[in-house]
Amino acid sequence: MTSQKTHHFPAMLNFKHLHYFWAAAKAGGVVRAGEQLHTTPQTLSAQIKQLEERLGCALFRKQGRGVELTDEGRVALGYADQVFSLSEELETVIGRASDGPRVMSFRVGVADSVPKAIAYRLIEPALDAAAQVRLFCHEGKFQDLLAQLAVHRLDLVIADEPMGRQLSVRAFNHALGTTAMSFFATPSLQRRLKGDFPQCLDGAPVLLQGPASAMRRRLDMWLSEHQLRPCTIAEFDDAALMKAFGGEGRGVFMTPTVLEAETQAQYGVRTIGRTEQLVEEYYAISAERRITHPCVAAITSAARDKVFRG
Known part of the structure; x- marks a missing residue:
């Protein structure tokens, strides 16, 4: 009896967590991002916390009454910008092709x-x-x-x-x-x-x-x-x-x-x-x-x- 080799793929980054982080970084905090996304700051914070645990570093730090990006957070934001820009491009090029000319x-x-x-x-x-x-x-x-x-x-x-x-x-x-x-x-x-x-x-x-x-x-x-x-x-x-x-x-x-x-x-x-x-x-x-x-x-x-x- 021959055994089949099982391929193990690495766990993918949760893009919902990444999107919440991206929104909070762009909005300047979880409160304003929560208003834009129609969700609670607590939910946003929890999702961003899971992303930080996945990456193994803090993405925000407290600054006065608000928060600011850490050095790692600024790097992550740059990648997030590229991810969601490509996502928009993908939707434009392929996702909407059925609505009109390619x-x-x-x-x-x-x-x-x-x-x-x-x-x-x-x-x-x-x-x-x-x-x-x-x-x-x-x-x-x-x-x-x-x-x-x-x-x-x-x-x-x-x-x-x-x-x-x-x-x-x-x-x-x-x-x-x-x-x-x-x-x-x-x-x-x-x-x-x-x-x-x-x-x-x-x-x-x-x-x-x-x-x-x-x-x-x-x-x-x-x-x-x-x-x-x-x-x-x-x-x-x-x-x-x-x-x-x-x-x-x-x-x-x-x-x-x-x-x-x-x-x-x-x-x-x-x-x-x-x-x-x-x-x-x-x-x-x-x-x-x-x-x-x-x-x-x-x-x-x-x-x-x-x-x-x-």
Whole structure:
């Protein structure tokens, strides 16, 4: 007689307890949460106590007449936010499909080094890829987004550099296009610059991307090759903040040529020069070699035919 092996699965977290904790944390206490959930504070407290026993730590501590989250409570709240956000997404995408056309979920990560205007131009065509698309946009560090792509929490990552071969993430680069770079200054600052471009940058006040930017490294090399030594006024991780300072005349700044017209209009600056020796590249990175997701297909097609057509 052969014996059958019994599989023992670990006990699942009680999501009712988690929901009560989440509601109390969001409401600022069990009394207000009880009013919102139409239940007594005693019931809420008992349910949260069971969750704390399950996790082996306290999630709230007394603070004056109220309560505040412990360090463990703040961690738990972050996970609870994700759990109930995904629950809502699941209901939207699948649970309500019988009530009408199927809603397609599309999760895209945008590297924080990609200008917001370019990110919008690249992603916007995805909204027309299907009858109903629910778009989830996440901005973050390139490496962090790749990690989320690897575990299928993202459908696509848009970045200004390809994924390197040294990474163990199974993903594929899809080139979207390239753009030259343009340099801008306010009219008053432009009048103070000496000589033609690019020599006018020598000694000029400049606003630069942060040292972690791939373009910043290429810019430093370009300046060195042309024996140009501008005066660095400030460095920025956020391109929009850099352009805001540039619009106030604080220094010459650089942005992709495809954004030239709107940069001039929005910040009241003039183009003082362009160079095709500095090229910004954009990539869509997916977990699939062959593009099958209609939103990804719409993005890659529009990028090549419209955004970077010139």
